[in-house]
Amino acid sequence: MEALRNKTGMATARPELAELRRSGLEELPTSRANRLHLEAKLPSALPECGRGDEAAALLLMDLDGFRWCHDAFGHELGDRTVRMVAGPVRNTLRLRDTVGRRGGDQFMAIAGRIPDQRTAAKMAEHVRVMVECSHLEVGSDRVATTISIGATLLNPDDTPQSWVRRADQLMFRSKRSGMNRVAVG
Numbered sequence: 001m002e003a004l005r006n007k008t009g010m011a012t013a014r015p016e017l018a019e020l021r022r023s024g025l026e027e028l029p030t031s032r033a034n035r036l037h038l039e040a041k042l043p044s045a046l047p048e049c050g051r052g053d054e055a056a057a058l059l060l061m062d063l064d065g066f067r068w069c070h071d072a073f074g075h076e077l078g079d080r081t082v083r084m085v086a087g088p089v090r091n092t093l094r095l096r097d098t099v100g101r102r103g104g105d106q107f108m109a110i111a112g113r114i115p116d117q118r119t120a121a122k123m124a125e126h127v128r129v130m131v132e133c134s135h136l137e138v139g140s141d142r143v144a145t146t147i148s149i150g151a152t153l154l155n156p157d158d159t160p161q162s163w164v165r166r167a168d169q170l171m172f173r174s175k176r177s178g179m180n181r182v183a184v185g
Contacts, residue, residue, distance in 0.1 A: 132180060
């Protein structure tokens with residue numbers, strides 16, 4: 001049985017999931033937005049930068065040690081692990097945030113109306129902790145994973161590509177720093 005089921009969160013997310021299914025932008029194993037949908041949403045965040053005192057934040061998240069888990073235990077457990085992580089990632093962030101699977105063991109969130117880097121860091125840290133507390137029951141064993149996150153605010157001179165590149169570099173910084181960390185910049 002997968003941990004952290006949130007029936008209330010699923011009920012409120014049903015209209016979003018239905019729209020993703022209709023448009024072909026749902027990533028089937030996780031029932032989250034796919035990479036195409038995420039990349040299409042990036043340009044719409046650009047106008048938020050410079051609107052008052054708020055900006056948009058981008059969180060790029062990568063499971064720690066996933067390749068080892070996938071290679072050692074196979075595709076089925078790998079897919080279950082990705083689905084297990086998708087729940088707390090989506091349920092920890094706000095309903096208005098765009099959250100999806102970027103591919104493989106990577107997730108992305110675009111969060112609008114973020115007042116400062118400190119708020120983005122708190123949001124990312126909350127996601128990290130919720131994933132760390134999640135687990136799967138596999139027979140008599142508990143399978144758990146952690147996540148490394150790069151979080152960055154949208155700058156006025158950013159393009160979607162430069163924004164993602166910076167978040168990606170920060171995510172790799174968190175991995176090099178020992179994994180299960182958040183790097184913000």
